[in-house]
Amino acid sequence: MIIPCVLIVVGFVCLIYGANWLVDGASAFAKKLNVSDLTIGLTVVAFGTSAPELIVNIIGSIQGHADIVLGNVIGSNNLNLYIVLGISGVIMPVAVQKSTAWKEIPMSLFATLILFFLINDFTFSSHTQLSRIEGGILLLLFAAFLYYVFSQMKQNGNDETEGTSMSNLKIWGYIVGGLAGLVIGGQFVVTNSVTLAEFFGVSQKIIGLTIVAAGTSLPELVTSVVAATKKNSDIAIGNIIGSNVFNIVLILGISSLIHPITYNPKFNIDFYILIAGTIFLLLAMLVTKKRKIGRVESAILIVFYILYVLYLISNEL
Secondary structure: HHHHHHHHHHHHHHHHOOOOOHHHHHEEEEHHHOOOHHHHHHHHHHHHHHHHHHHHHHHHHOOOOOHHHHHHHHHHHHHHHHEEEEEEEEOOOEOHHHHHHHHHHHHHHHHHHHHHHHHHOOOOOOOEEEOOOHHHOOOHHHHHHHHHHHHHHEEEEEEOOOOOOOOOOHHHHHHHHHHHHHHHHHHHHHHHHHHHHEEEEEEHHHHHHHHHHHHHHHHHHHHHHHHHHHHHHHHHHHHHHHHHHHHHHHHHHHHHHHOEOOOOOOHHHHHHHHHHHHHHHHEEEEEEOOOOEEEHHHHHHHHHHHHHHHHHHHHOO
């Protein structure tokens, strides 16, 4: 089993480098077109950090691994909320803008609740699954989210942006190389994670919620931790909330269009954890009126996630 483990690590490396190359190439291309840095951050960078989850889920959907597909998204969102935000807040308390507390965080909670409702019991689906029609609904929500982002940019105005000295050949080299890294890395992670699960008798659900989710969340972790060390709270919290919305409405929307996702009701407990964490974050913003995730709240998030993982392991044994 050494070879599958090595290939999973290689896959994660390919995913991370692929995402970075894609973001660098796409950002340079956007600057060539004189698109603002704000636009790049809200669209290209947000998509880039979610690209590993997208590729893993596309491959998982094509191969019919529903538990890997769902485990990756729900697990990544929980890890973003509890570990990425928790570590960022321990490094430097994360201040949150009023609009994020009142709009973006509730949007993330709304997307989670909509997914929970669609996948458990909805008239468009005769079985407990996320059907293609329901996937289309999620993509419509993604379009609405993008509309909101661009309308906010219009209200706040665009930043001036400088051009890039990167050549067109180098830009497209980054974009093509990034896409190749994502596809190859995604294939390695999905195939060898399934092999590992079968060998150890561990469910694909657990593999998706832990190993795959942790690997695909590395870009968010690196981005938010670096932002926290630089005292840029907006990037730290925006990256986490934006990625969680992208994961649900875009990635699961596309995944279910490729192949309807059969739902394992055992995921409900993981949904409850995600919903509870988002509500905790919302209350920390609104009830305390500080609009800040301090070190105490961050430590609570990390400890709770550790207990949650121990619960998953104990249930699997």
